[in-house]
Amino acid sequence: xxxxxxxxxxxxxxxxxxxxxxxxxxxxxxxxxxxxxxxxxxxxxxxxxxxxxxxxxxxxxxxxxxxxxxxxxxxxxxxxxxxxxxxxxxxxxxxxxxxxxxxxxxxxxxxxxxxxxxxxxxxxxxxxxxxxxxxxxxxxxxxxxxxxxxxxxxxxxxxxxxxxxxxxxxxxxxxxxxxxxxxxxxxxxxxxxxxxxxxxxxxxxxxxxxxxxxxxxxxxxxxxxxxxxxxxxxxxxxxxxxxxxxxxxxxxxxxxxxxxxxxxxxxxxxxxxxxxxxxxxxxxxxxxxxxxxxxxxxxxxxxxxxxxxxxxxxxxxxxxxxxxxxxxxxxxxxxxxxxxxxxxxxxxxxxxxxxxxxxxxxxxxxxxxxxxxxxxxxxxxxxxxxxxxxxxxxxxxxxxxxxxxxxxxxxxxxxxxxxxxxxxxxxxxxxxxxxxxxxxxxxxxxxxxxxxxxxxxxxxxxxxxxxxxxxxxxxxxxxxxxxxxxxxxxxxxxxxxxxxxxxxxxxxxxxxxxxxxxxxxxxxxxxxxxxxxxxxxxxxxxx
Amino acid sequence: xxxxxxxxxxxxxxxxxxxxxxxxxxxxxxxxxxxxxxxxxxxxxxxxxxxxxxxxxxxxxxxxxxxxxxxxxxxxxxxxxxxxxxxxxxxxxxxxxxxxxxxxxxxxxxxxxxxxxxxxxxxxxxxxxxxxxxxxxxxxxxxxxxxxxxxxxxxxxxxxxxxxxxxxxxxxxxxxxxxxxxxxxxxxxxxxxxxxxxxxxxxxxxxxxxxxxxxxxxxxxxx
Numbered sequence: 001x002x003x004x005x006x007x008x009x010x011x012x013x014x015x016x017x018x019x020x021x022x023x024x025x026x027x028x029x030x031x032x033x034x035x036x037x038x039x040x041x042x043x044x045x046x047x048x049x050x051x052x053x054x055x056x057x058x059x060x061x062x063x064x065x066x067x068x069x070x071x072x073x074x075x076x077x078x079x080x081x082x083x084x085x086x087x088x089x090x091x092x093x094x095x096x097x098x099x100x101x102x103x104x105x106x107x108x109x110x111x112x113x114x115x116x117x118x119x120x121x122x123x124x125x126x127x128x129x130x131x132x133x134x135x136x137x138x139x140x141x142x143x144x145x146x147x148x149x150x151x152x153x154x155x156x157x158x159x160x161x162x163x164x165x166x167x168x169x170x171x172x173x174x175x176x177x178x179x180x181x182x183x184x185x186x187x188x189x190x191x192x193x194x195x196x197x198x199x200x201x202x203x204x205x206x207x208x209x210x211x212x213x214x215x216x217x218x219x220x221x222x223x224x225x226x227x228x229x230x231x232x233x234x235x236x237x238x239x240x241x242x243x244x245x246x247x248x249x250x251x252x253x254x255x256x257x258x259x260x261x262x263x264x265x266x267x268x269x270x271x272x273x274x275x276x277x278x279x280x281x282x283x284x285x286x287x288x289x290x291x292x293x294x295x296x297x298x299x300x301x302x303x304x305x306x307x308x309x310x311x312x313x314x315x316x317x318x319x320x321x322x323x324x325x326x327x328x329x330x331x332x333x334x335x336x337x338x339x340x341x342x343x344x345x346x347x348x349x350x351x352x353x354x355x356x357x358x359x360x361x362x363x364x365x366x367x368x369x370x371x372x373x374x375x376x377x378x379x380x381x382x383x384x385x386x387x388x389x390x391x392x393x394x395x396x397x398x399x400x401x402x403x404x405x406x407x408x409x410x411x412x413x414x415x416x417x418x419x420x421x422x423x424x425x426x427x428x429x430x431x432x433x434x435x436x437x438x439x440x441x442x443x444x445x446x447x448x449x450x451x452x453x454x455x456x457x458x459x460x461x462x463x464x465x466x467x468x469x470x471x472x473x474x475x476x477x478x479x480x481x482x483x484x485x486x487x488x489x490x491x492x493x494x495x496x497x498x499x500x501x502x503x504x505x506x507x508x509x510x511x512x513x514x515x516x517x518x519x520x521x522x523x524x525x526x527x528x529x530x531x532x533x534x535x536x537x538x539x540x541x542x543x
Numbered sequence: 544x545x546x547x548x549x550x551x552x553x554x555x556x557x558x559x560x561x562x563x564x565x566x567x568x569x570x571x572x573x574x575x576x577x578x579x580x581x582x583x584x585x586x587x588x589x590x591x592x593x594x595x596x597x598x599x600x601x602x603x604x605x606x607x608x609x610x611x612x613x614x615x616x617x618x619x620x621x622x623x624x625x626x627x628x629x630x631x632x633x634x635x636x637x638x639x640x641x642x643x644x645x646x647x648x649x650x651x652x653x654x655x656x657x658x659x660x661x662x663x664x665x666x667x668x669x670x671x672x673x674x675x676x677x678x679x680x681x682x683x684x685x686x687x688x689x690x691x692x693x694x695x696x697x698x699x700x701x702x703x704x705x706x707x708x709x710x711x712x713x714x715x716x717x718x719x720x721x722x723x724x725x726x727x728x729x730x731x732x733x734x735x736x737x738x739x740x741x742x743x744x745x746x747x748x749x750x751x752x753x754x755x756x757x758x759x760x761x762x763x764x765x766x
Contacts, residue, residue: 113565115564117575117578118579121579190574191565191571217585220586231682231701232683235683238697238701239601244697244698245604254597
């Protein structure tokens with residue numbers, strides 16, 4: 001509908017299309033911007049840099065594990081490498097990846113808004129993120145951290161490594177996460193375009209909304225917990241120190257009260273992207289819109305009641321263990337509702353296997369494996385056997401990397417034409433996606449077997465009998481790395497070359513495709529009026 | 544900017560004072576700001592919530608030590624500070640009310656009074672802190688008070704300083720926010736149609752007061 005407005009100044013012809021990218025130029029125009037699209041792009045480059053850094057550490061860790069004894073680094077260096085891999089990937093990449101980078105760009109467009117509710121807060125969130133990254137990098141340079149990303153006491157309060165700097169980094173990053181969450185909720189409530197009722201909102205927005213709720217409710221608890229670690233290190237306040245009458249397990253309770261919901265801060269945005277890609281590339285209205293929408297909210301709610309399943313072997317009472325185990329199974333219900341609805345959406349649709357859809361289908365398979373193996377770990381008896389083994393490592397990589405990161409990549413390809421106004425190289429992107437899929441499974445499927453046979457996680461050395469599977473996993477990590485490099489090439493090369501992207505290359509029905517590619521600074525020439533649902537591909541058939 | 548692009552820009556038309564470009568009207572903007580502030584207050588409650596839970600658990604575990612330690616606090620100063628903060632809450636309510644009525648002078652007076660009470664609170668807190676420092680009633684390993692009959696009192700002071708310290712930081716942040724609103728009020732930014740900043744700073748200030756209302760009995764009135 002926005003196309004109906006003619007733009008007199010565009011009559012020049014050869015002149016570049018006016019967009020948020022060229023409205024003003026120079027570094028300062030970016031650093032001072034309050035435009036959600038520019039902030040989203042700045043976040044995108046920031047999180048991609050961190051993804052690269054965390055990925056390098058991942059490859060180093062895998063390389064070290066190629067042989068049972070020392071391969072390339074000492075045991076201390078190994079402890080630091082896997083801690084930095086975990087901390088960077090969790091706090092600096094996955095948590096901000098989808099909401100702060102893609103969500104920031106897309107959410108206001110999807111709502112038909114000119115910007116998020118608090119643009120300056122949005123910019124502040126980016127600067128806070130950068131400050132947190134600086135702290136994290138400082139921690140790396142000044143000796144690294146060797147506690148694992150979970151900072152368990154009592155080791156974290158006694159370790160001589162840079163734990164204080166790293167926990168402060170995570171504390172600061174929490175603010176950027178909260179700022180984004182506050183912005184998204186207020187924007188969703190108050191800045192929807194006329195006619196955009198709650199049930200006409202794209203499911204991506206529902207997913208972001210549920211994510212924001214968790215960000216707001218859980219992050220402050222992590223904040224105070226990390227501060228308490230710092231206090232413990234500086235003042236020996238005693239709360240987590242058994243020698244002083246405190247309780248180290250209390251730290252685990254506090255930590256997982258945030259960090260289990262945080263797992264859903266990571267997965268819900270991934271699910272949100274899948275809910276966009278699948279209907280568009282199946283040319284079919286989503287099946288069970290309300291079920292998917294409310295299952296996001298249900299997951300957000302249940303996420304706060306399951307933290308105890310991380311402490312089945314930490315001296316928690318049997319009754320508490322049984323209750324947490326039962327509550328954990330509940331998470332499977334809304335998750336399964338989503339998966340079945342996505343599959344049913346694809347059923348009898350006219351499916352088009354472009355790169356975003358390839359990632360979406362990969363997500364379905366990998367999330368299926370990641371989610372179902374989670375049930376093994378949520379069951380008390382099997383968890384005692386599998387706890388702290390490679391089975392756990394494989395499980396959460398299937399969810400975090402295999403699901404969230406894959407969805408992020410799918411979303412990145414899906415919205416790339418909208419963000420930069422260029423079509424990525426489809427052939428190359430397809431090859432990249434296939435390599436990522438093969439490499440990912442080669443890396444992590446063997447780890448389920450390793451864990452089941454008793455290989456503990458985080459160990460530097462291992463028994464000779466585990467070497468074939470470890471070596472297989474390491475080779476897989478190289479394929480995975482290659483796949484990601486190819487995907488990056490397919491995207492980045494499009495920035496230098498044409499072709500320009502049309503406003504709606506995939507035939508989507510959500511509002512962001514009504515804006516030009518790339519959008520103008522104020523998103524829409526006139527505020528759109530919404531008269532249909534987000535996935536009505538055949539409006540003439542509806543009524 | 545050429546005139547032709549200017550006419551295209553839907554934001555070139557004049558706005559009412561204080562309305563940001565991406566909002567349709569004042570009401571939408573005010574509602575969004577209030578939602579934002581309430582969400583922020585939720586995060587504050589959860590931030591302190593962690594300390595409250597920790598305190599409750601540790602108090603249960605070391606009941607006698609906490610009971611003995613809390614006798615070192617000066618109850619009358621605590622009561623005085625509670626009254627001071629409650630009064631500041633009232634002046635804040637009156638400030639918001641004056642802003643609503645568009646009475647600029649009264650708004651300025653009430654905001655200034657709120658600041659004065661906040662300073663008084665910090666003054667009393669300073670007296671209390673320096674007394675504790677003097678006696679060696681310090682957190683964690685710095686605890687050096689002599690003549691304790693009940694051991695383990697250091698943990699009470701760990702919590703005392705963390706909780707009142709964090710609350711004190713919030714008072715300072717609140718004072719900065721009130722000063723900002725006061726400056727804008729003196730500049731004449733607010734009217735009966737636009738006073739959202741006063742309102743949301745007021746919300747924040749009430750939360751800071753409320754946290755104290757919980758801290759006071761928790762720390763001063765164990766029994």
